[in-house]
Amino acid sequence: MRRLKMANTMFGSKIANPYSEALLQLGLNLYLKEENADTQVFFQIIFDMENLLTILKLTPVLEKYLANPLILDKDKKNVLEKCLSKKTSSTTKNFLMLLVDKKRIGFLQIITQTFLNKAYDFVCLKFVEVYSASTLSKEQKTQLIEKLKILLGPEFTTSKVYYSKINVTFRVDKEILGGFIIKVDSKIIDLSLRGELESLARQMEINLIG
Numbered sequence: 562m563r564r565l566k567m568a569n570t571m572f573g574s575k576i577a578n579p580y581s582e583a584l585l586q587l588g589l590n591l592y593l594k595e596e597n598a599d600t601q602v603f604f605q606i607i608f609d610m611e612n613l614l615t616i617l618k619l620t621p622v623l624e625k626y627l628a629n630p631l632i633l634d635k636d637k638k639n640v641l642e643k644c645l646s647k648k649t650s651s652t653t654k655n656f657l658m659l660l661v662d663k664k665r666i667g668f669l670q671i672i673t674q675t676f677l678n679k680a681y682d683f684v685c686l687k688f689v690e691v692y693s694a695s696t697l698s699k700e701q702k703t704q705l706i707e708k709l710k711i712l713l714g715p716e717f718t719t720s721k722v723y724y725s726k727i728n729v730t731f732r733v734d735k736e737i738l739g740g741f742i743i744k745v746d747s748k749i750i751d752l753s754l755r756g757e758l759e760s761l762a763r764q765m766e767i768n769l770i771g
Contacts, residue, residue, distance in 0.1 A: 574675070576668045581676035584656050589683065591652075602650055607680050609645070609653040610673050616644055617670045628667025637661050687713055687727050692734040692742040692753075702731060705741075713745065 584606065592603035617624055623644070627637050641657050660666040681687075689709055691697075697705070706729050713727065734742070739754035 574671065576665060577672040577675040580660065580665060580668075580672050581679060584676050585679045585683070587652060587656075588680070602652060604684075605648070605650045606653050607677065607684075609649050610677055610680075612646065612649075613644070613653075614670065614673045614677065617673065624667065624670055627661075627669060630664075634661050637666060641666075687745060689713075689727060689729045690732060690744040691729060692732050692737060692744075694733070694735060694737050694739050694753075696733055697731060702729075705729075709743070 588603040588606045623640075626632065626640065638658055638661055641661070642654075645654065645657075657666070657669075660669065660672070665672070691705065706727065709729065710727055737753040741750075741752045743750040743752065
């Protein structure tokens with residue numbers, strides 16, 4: 562069962578890459594044009610796909626419906642139209658209709674997630690979660706965000722290169738005692754008092770064993 566799930570995931574990734582790349586390239590072509598309106602279209606596509614991914618995660622039955630080969634393409638397109646907001650760009654709508662025509666709409670979630678990963682890399686957008694023992698003040702949040710922008714800059718330079726965007730979510734976790742725990746993608750930076758105590762305890766255990 563586990564092998565089957567892994568195989569399906571690999572197959573889904575193989576399907577997702579060319580379609581997500583095609584949408585990204587289309588968006589980048591608009592982004593690289595001089596017209597401001599076209600530049601905004603690229604970011605609107607990102608917003609569209611973020612909204613779509615949220616809907617897919619909240620209603621798993623939607624993707625099952627779209628993947629059902631017994632349901633007519635026109636019915637799938639009607640359902641998709643109803644899921645999209647009025648602000649959805651025509652580029653996004655056309656892309657989704659293409660997925661229906663190409664019988665790839667059943668892979669919508671992985672295509673959407675893959676596209677967003679590629680788009681975030683391009684615009685250097687980083688999603689960061691900061692956990693603290695108590696609610697931080699506005700000034701503390703501002704100072705921490707500025708430090709994170711520098712910290713997350715390219716490793717090959719010592720200058721203060723900022724990411725163009727950094728999305729920071731602040732959360733309170735009473736168990737960390739003091740300090741911070743910072744999560745960036747799959748990485749965790751533990752600057753908490755609890756983390757220090759646990760590290761000290763491990764070190765003492767190693768010394769005792771040794």
